[in-house]
Amino acid sequence: MSDNQLRKNLEGIYDKLYRCFGPQDWWPGDGPFEVIVGAILTQNTNWQNVSRAIDNLKRAKVLTPQKLHSLPLNKLARLIRPSGYFNIKAKRLKSFLNFLFKNYQGKLEKMFSLPLDELRQEILSVKGIGPETADSILLYAGNYPVFVVDAYTKRIFSRKKLFCEDVDYHRAQEIFMGNLKKDVQLYNEYHALIVRLGKDFCKKTKPKCAICPIRK
DNA sequence: GACCAGGCACATC
């Protein structure tokens, strides 16, 4: 497939999704810190469970960097229990908070004043934050122009023969970022629309769906 | 009861 065709395909799919589903108004969450917490909690978990965990944190009035940083690990784990993998996710939240307080005095504005590539490297060095979580944080909490690749992206676009399902994260990201304009709002909406499509039409065990809006 | 959901780190070969 030529670069030109690829670009047309990516833009065409976006247009179809947008026409079909409309703006998704992402990230579902209030403010950058809640976005970051949600990004960590949603690892391999559906959003409904994450939402319950976040509600617990809100009810306990601990959903701020300072409060979560000083909350004991076992209490944090108990509050985020509905999100699954709660022990490991509690540690991951703590490792991010340690990073935030050690390097930026707990201030997100300071952290988000760094240039994209530098900050991405730093966030990726935090234990428990891999490429997808890092990019979700950068795009949805920091408003950096980074395309987020997730399991749905790989599944949907491999079925459209744009790349293999086991494509490397960075390579998949390059395909989007190299062929679309670097635009925060576009990347925000595109990923949100992919998740919307994935949830409704692109199940793991159902390779074809007759009513999929982007089916040829 | 099986399968799935907006990953990641670590062990083993």
Add this chain to the structure above:
DNA sequence: GATGTGCATGGT
């Protein structure tokens, strides 16, 4: 470098 496994809840 590739592949397998543990981590866990709640919905369908």
